Amino acid sequence: xxxxxxxxxxxxxxxxxxxxxxxxxxxxxxxxxxxxxxxxxxxxxxxxxxxxxxxxxxxxxxxxxxxxxxxxxxxxxxxxxxxxxxxxxxxxxxxxxxxxxxxxxxxxxxxxxxxxxxxxxxxxxxxxxxxxxxxxxxxxxxxxxxxxxxxxxxxxxxxxxxxxxxxxxxxxxxxxxxxxxxxxxxxxxxxxxxxxxxxxxxxxxxxxxxxxxxxxxxxxxxxxxxxxxxxxxxxxxxxxxxxxxxxxxxxxxxxxxxxxxxxxxxxxxxxxxxxxxxxxxxxxxxxxxxxxxxxxxxxxxxxxxxxxxxxxxxxxxxxxxxxxxxxxxxxxxxxxxxxxxxxxxxxxxxxxxxxxxxxxxxxxxxxxxxxxxxxxxxxxxxxxxxxxxxxxxxxxxxxxxxxxxxxxxxxxxxxxxxxxxxxxxxxxx
Amino acid sequence: xxxxxxxxxxxxxxxxxxxxxxxxxxxxxxxxxxxxxxxxxxxxxxxxxxxxxxxxxxxxxxxxxxxxxxxxxxxxxxxxxxxxxxxxxxxxxxxxxxxxxxxxxxxxxxxxxxxxxxxxxxxxxxxxxxxxxxxxxxxxxxxxxxxxxxxxxxxxxxxxxxxxxxxxxxxxxxxxxxxxxxxxxxxxxxxxxxxxxxxxxxxxxxxxxxxxxxxxxxxxxxxxxxxxxxxxxxxxxxxxxxxxxxxxxxxxxxxxxxxxxxxxxxxxxxxxxxxxxxxxxxxxxxxxxxxxxxxxxxxxxxxxxxxxxxxxxxxxxxxxxxxxxxxxxxxxxxxxxxxxxxxxxxxxxxxxxxxxxxxxxxxxxxxxxxxxxxxxxxxxxxxxxxxxxxxxxxxxxxxxxxxxxxxxxxxxxxxxxxxxxxxxxxxxx
Numbered sequence: 001x002x003x004x005x006x007x008x009x010x011x012x013x014x015x016x017x018x019x020x021x022x023x024x025x026x027x028x029x030x031x032x033x034x035x036x037x038x039x040x041x042x043x044x045x046x047x048x049x050x051x052x053x054x055x056x057x058x059x060x061x062x063x064x065x066x067x068x069x070x071x072x073x074x075x076x077x078x079x080x081x082x083x084x085x086x087x088x089x090x091x092x093x094x095x096x097x098x099x100x101x102x103x104x105x106x107x108x109x110x111x112x113x114x115x116x117x118x119x120x121x122x123x124x125x126x127x128x129x130x131x132x133x134x135x136x137x138x139x140x141x142x143x144x145x146x147x148x149x150x151x152x153x154x155x156x157x158x159x160x161x162x163x164x165x166x167x168x169x170x171x172x173x174x175x176x177x178x179x180x181x182x183x184x185x186x187x188x189x190x191x192x193x194x195x196x197x198x199x200x201x202x203x204x205x206x207x208x209x210x211x212x213x214x215x216x217x218x219x220x221x222x223x224x225x226x227x228x229x230x231x232x233x234x235x236x237x238x239x240x241x242x243x244x245x246x247x248x249x250x251x252x253x254x255x256x257x258x259x260x261x262x263x264x265x266x267x268x269x270x271x272x273x274x275x276x277x278x279x280x281x282x283x284x285x286x287x288x289x290x291x292x293x294x295x296x297x298x299x300x301x302x303x304x305x306x307x308x309x310x311x312x313x314x315x316x317x318x319x320x321x322x323x324x325x326x327x328x329x330x331x332x333x334x335x336x337x338x339x340x341x342x343x344x345x346x347x348x349x350x351x352x353x354x355x356x357x358x359x360x361x362x363x364x365x366x367x368x369x370x371x372x373x374x375x376x377x378x379x380x381x382x383x384x385x386x387x388x389x390x391x392x393x394x395x396x397x398x399x400x401x402x403x404x405x406x407x408x409x410x411x412x413x414x415x416x417x418x419x420x421x422x423x424x425x426x427x428x429x
Numbered sequence: 430x431x432x433x434x435x436x437x438x439x440x441x442x443x444x445x446x447x448x449x450x451x452x453x454x455x456x457x458x459x460x461x462x463x464x465x466x467x468x469x470x471x472x473x474x475x476x477x478x479x480x481x482x483x484x485x486x487x488x489x490x491x492x493x494x495x496x497x498x499x500x501x502x503x504x505x506x507x508x509x510x511x512x513x514x515x516x517x518x519x520x521x522x523x524x525x526x527x528x529x530x531x532x533x534x535x536x537x538x539x540x541x542x543x544x545x546x547x548x549x550x551x552x553x554x555x556x557x558x559x560x561x562x563x564x565x566x567x568x569x570x571x572x573x574x575x576x577x578x579x580x581x582x583x584x585x586x587x588x589x590x591x592x593x594x595x596x597x598x599x600x601x602x603x604x605x606x607x608x609x610x611x612x613x614x615x616x617x618x619x620x621x622x623x624x625x626x627x628x629x630x631x632x633x634x635x636x637x638x639x640x641x642x643x644x645x646x647x648x649x650x651x652x653x654x655x656x657x658x659x660x661x662x663x664x665x666x667x668x669x670x671x672x673x674x675x676x677x678x679x680x681x682x683x684x685x686x687x688x689x690x691x692x693x694x695x696x697x698x699x700x701x702x703x704x705x706x707x708x709x710x711x712x713x714x715x716x717x718x719x720x721x722x723x724x725x726x727x728x729x730x731x732x733x734x735x736x737x738x739x740x741x742x743x744x745x746x747x748x749x750x751x752x753x754x755x756x757x758x759x760x761x762x763x764x765x766x767x768x769x770x771x772x773x774x775x776x777x778x779x780x781x782x783x784x785x786x787x788x789x790x791x792x793x794x795x796x797x798x799x800x801x802x803x804x805x806x807x808x809x810x811x812x813x814x815x816x817x818x819x820x821x822x823x824x825x826x827x828x829x830x831x832x833x834x835x836x837x838x839x840x841x842x843x844x845x846x847x848x849x850x851x852x853x854x855x856x857x858x
Contacts, residue, residue: 016518023526025539025720027729028515037518041511059513061732067509076505080496082470083707084488086457089445089466097452110454115544115709116733122551122577129578147731148551149558150578158727273732278512280544280709280733291454298587300456302576303490303702304545304709 031394032387041066044408044415046392055418057407058392060360063249063274064320065410071277074316078309085307086113092311099318101285103256105265110291112284113306117245117272118146120282121208123300124241124268125150127286128206131267131293132237136202138193140173142398144215145208145243154208157215167202169193173216173398174225177353177364178372183224190232204238206267211258212247217397218362218404220355226262239290242266245282246360249274250321250409253331253358261357274409276313280304326409327358334358337405337416344420348427350375359411362396363403374399382426389422460823461816470495473837473844475821484847486836487821489789492678492703493749494839500706503745507738514736515542521740528747530714532685534694539720541713542735546674546701547575549711550637552729553670553697554579556715557635560696560722561666565631567622569602571827573644574637574672583637586644596631598622602645602827603654606782606793607801612653619661633667635696640687641676646826647791647833649784655691668719671695674711675789678703679750679838682760682787690786703838708742709733755838756787763787766834766845773849777856779804788840791825792832803828811855818851 016037020028036054040047043065046054056066064071078092086093097111114120129135137154139145145154153164171189172179179186190207197204207230213219230240247258248271255261257269267290272282282305294300304310321327338354338361345351345363352366365375365382379395382403386393394404407415445466449457465483469476472494475483485495493500507521515522526540543549558564566583568574574583582593600618601608608615619636626633636659642648659669676687677700684690686698696719701711711734723729733739750756767783767790774780774792781795794804794811808824811832815822823833836844 014518016520016523019523019527020518023523023530023538023540024515025541025717026724027541027720027727029728029730030518031516035518038513039511039519041513046511046513046517061514062512066513067511069509072505072509075508076501079504079708080498080501082468082475082496083491084467084470084475084495085490086453087460088475089443089449089459089464090468091445094445094448094452098448101452109451111452112454112456116548116731118731119545119548119577126578126581147729148548148577148579149555152555152727163726278733278736278738279508280736280739288454291456295455297592298456298581299458300576301458302545302547304707307707307709309707310709 033384034387036387044411053390055391055415057405057411057419058394059408060246060251060406061273061278062408063277064317064324064326065408068277068320070320071313071316074312075279075309078312083307083309085303086301086305090308092308092315093306096311096314099315100283104269104285107287108265108269108285110286110288112300114282114284114302115280115304116146116282117270118148118151119302119305120245120270120272120284121145121151121154121241121243122148123284124208124270125206126298127268127284127290127294128239128241130297131239131290132203132205134203134205134237135167136197136204136238137168138190138197138204138207138233138238139168139170140209140213140216141170142173142216143208143210145210166200167197169196173213173219174221176220176222177355183222184228186222187225187228187232190229194232194236204233204236206239206241207233208241208243210243210246211262212251212360214246214360214404215396217364217402218356218360221262226259226264230264239267240264241268241270243270245270245272250327250330251358251360253327253334256327275317276310277317279310279313281310281314321409324410330358330409333411333413333416334361336413337361340416340420344424344427350378350427359407359409361405363405365401365403374401376401379403385426385429386422389426391419391422462813463816465816473840482819484820484844486834486840486848487823488837489675489680489835490702490707491837493706493746493753493755494837497706497749499749500742500745503741504708504738507741512736512738514732515730515734519737521737521744522735525740525743528744529712533698533714536716537694537698537714539715539717541729543711543713543731544709544733545575545711546699547577547580548731548734549674549699549701549713550574550580550583550670550672551577552713553699554635555727556697556713556719556723557668557670559726560668560719561632561634563632563634563666564596565626565633565667566597567619567626567633567636567662567667568597568599569638569642569645570599571602571645572637572639574639595629598625602642602648603650605649605651606784612651613657615651616654616657616661619658623661623665633662633665635668635670636662637670637672639672639675640691641680641789643675643789643833644825646793646831647785647789650691655688655693659693668696669693670697670699672699674699674701679756679759680787680789682756682763685756704746705739705742706746708739710739710743750838753839759787759838762840762842762845763790765842766790769845769849773853773856779807779856788836788838790834792834794830794832803830805830808832814855814858815851818855820848820851
């Protein structure tokens with residue numbers, strides 16, 4: 001999610017804006033002061049209605065690149081052959097579940113399918129409650145986990161405390177930059193959260209964490225934090241849900257899932273955005289222990305979840321990732337880009353911290369390096385300035401001051417050079 | 430939804446069953462005592478791995494027929510061109526919102542997009558709560574409205590009272606067959622429900638009704654029921670949500686939405702299953718009044734909801750409906766089929782009632798016509814017998830004794846004749 005101030009009010013002359021306002025009302029937001037009317041995409045590039053090309057350094061959904069021909073072909077062929085549901089037998093849903101569970105730790109062997117990250121996290125909450133018999137949830141401040149009635153309350157970025165149930169308790173995001181304490185010390189936040197839940201009469205069902213801490217500013221998790229945090233939750237009877245909707249699918253370059261970098265095996269893994277390269281599909285992997293507890297009281301059916309076309313799209317994404325070695329490429333391109341950005345930081349005091357891994361990088365912009373005062377307005381200006389220079393990126397974090405670089409995984413050094421040039425120019429201007 | 434007893438236990442020799450059990454666990458169910466392994470679909474027909482053809486008289490999701498070439502082409506072309514989200518401007522989402530809101534009553538002019546019927550109903554609940562400041566919900570017994578944490582509690586078919594929040598109160602489904610009272614008399618159920626909500630300390634946010642009462646046994650709503658019911662809810666401050674996920678899109682043959690037949694303009698309309706002919710897309714239409722209340726406290730973004738590919742699929746479905754006059758065909762084919770089924774009922778005492786409209790028909794099977802005792806086991810046997818004869822249908826209702834005939838909208842009299850022949854044979858056997 002992106003702070004409100006990078007969205008625009010619909011006041012421009014473009015007739016699409018008036019039509020949009022009339023039909024969609026005021027609930028939706030557009031990116032950029034001058035919104036984009038995108039008509040075509042390919043690889044890391046988007047093209048607007050005037051034919052102008054934009055380097056897409058923002059969108060993680062088109063994971064293997066916009067309109068990858070192998071994914072398009074898989075969708076087209078399966079859509080022409082059969083699209084049904086999981087109440088008939090079909091190979092695709094099983095092949096996909098097999099390939100994904102093979103990428104998970106031993107014991108995380110069962111998979112359920114849904115349509116969106118929201119549905120996956122909502123389902124994880126249902127399973128956690130069935131397994132634990134408890135209601136309480138611990139999330140970070142400035143978290144994003146989706147938008148259903150249940151999980152929008154876990155999206156503390158969007159939902160103020162007064163609109164959250166009292167079963168939800170927040171902790172500060174783990175952070176190596178703005179907090180001085182060690183990982184195990186920061187994990188003591190969980191003690192306070194668990195005590196607060198108990199004070200409110202709740203036991204913990206789950207601790208949800210986006211393992212790349214995207215909406216928390218792509219914060220760097222200090223060494224030793226997550227094992228210590230999860231141990232506390234588990235000893236109080238709760239489960240750990242790794243929200244891999246953004247972090248997963250090799251995004252970090254160093255492991256397929258974000259939690260692997262953080263030294264923990266979760267009780268559930270949720271995934272979504274990159275799975276179908278834009279086609280709506282999401283899922284959840286868990287253990288027999290957790291799933292059986294749910295199955296004893298409920299069954300699960302999702303009309304579109306796990307249909308053959310969605311699974312064909314997702315199988316094609318995994319095949320392209322293997323064929324084009326996208327995780328290894330993200331590692332090497334990301335390491336190079338991060339080093340270059342650190343070079344830029346050496347020249348610009350406003351870049352307080354360069355962080356992230358693979359193709360999910362953050363630049364923490366500050367007014368004052370020693371005091372780390374967030375440079376929120378500057379971040380907003382830079383996002384718009386970069387858009388004017390033909391490079392799309394976003395910003396994130398509790399203060400909206402962290403530039404978010406999160407391109408499709410086919411992003412190259414040539415693409416990175418374009419980005420760096422535009423960023424150097426924008427910073428100079 | 431279909432009663433559990435028509436699902437099978439995974440005990441057969443088919444290796445796909447063992448793989449499915451290992452990977453998906455026990456939460457999913459399969460149709461039929463002998464599950465189907467479907468590999469191909471076209472129009473109203475599905476084909477299994479052995480090449481056997483089945484007449485599909487069950488699936489309402491492939492609304493314009495399995496693998497309709499115009500829908501497949503729209504998906505393929507747009508997937509090859511661009512798939513992004515609603516934070517850039519794009520024509521498709523606006524054209525779709527325009528076409529759909531044009532099919533709604535004046536004042537229902539705004540549309541939001543999601544991925545599944547569950548997400549649409551869950552969002553309707555968020556909007557209803559924002560508009561009313563209330564929490565209470567009224568639903569029928571044996572309702573189905575989805576499977577998220579919030580709306581699975583409204584799916585009283587699946588969720589027993591002990592697992593529903595005390596903000597949910599049920600009413601008996603309106604019914605012209607098993608209940609003797611008039612429509613306005615049955616609407617007095619709402620008085621009791623509202624009083625019960627008040628007793629529990631809740632005000633009503635919404636009354637949700639699937640306007641074809643699918644999981645309630647495709648019950649016939651008595652004349653005058655819904656206006657009287659909705660007036661009571663509104664006078665207590667609540668909204669009426671017409672769940673058109675199954676009833677909408679011309680299914681009844683006589684109106685595009687189910688609520689139009691029942692004489693009410695809803696505060697919100699939710700839709701899903703047929704929208705994309707199997708491609709995951711859903712939506713919600715509401716008034717400026719309701720949407721503005723939500724927008725004052727929240728914004729809305731759904732990563733996949735309203736993307737150009739999903740909208741292209743949905744635009745193609747609407748175009749095919751117009752080109753092939755599917756609503757008019759459903760009306761005439763459905764009227765003919767219903768008359769033929771009534772003829773069958775004249776010969777078979779077990780058919781207690783033939784009901785429904787267009788291509789959503791129900792046969793209420795009874796052990797005794799005068800006592801209307803549900804013939805649940807017979808319904809289960811017939812569903813499996815029909816499957817063995819190559820005709821797919823389901824069963825529904827509180828007692829699982831209502832045969833459900835709900836084919837793709839391209840179903841013809843020739844298809845109907847096949848169904849009738851198999852049904853006559855099955856009833857004779």
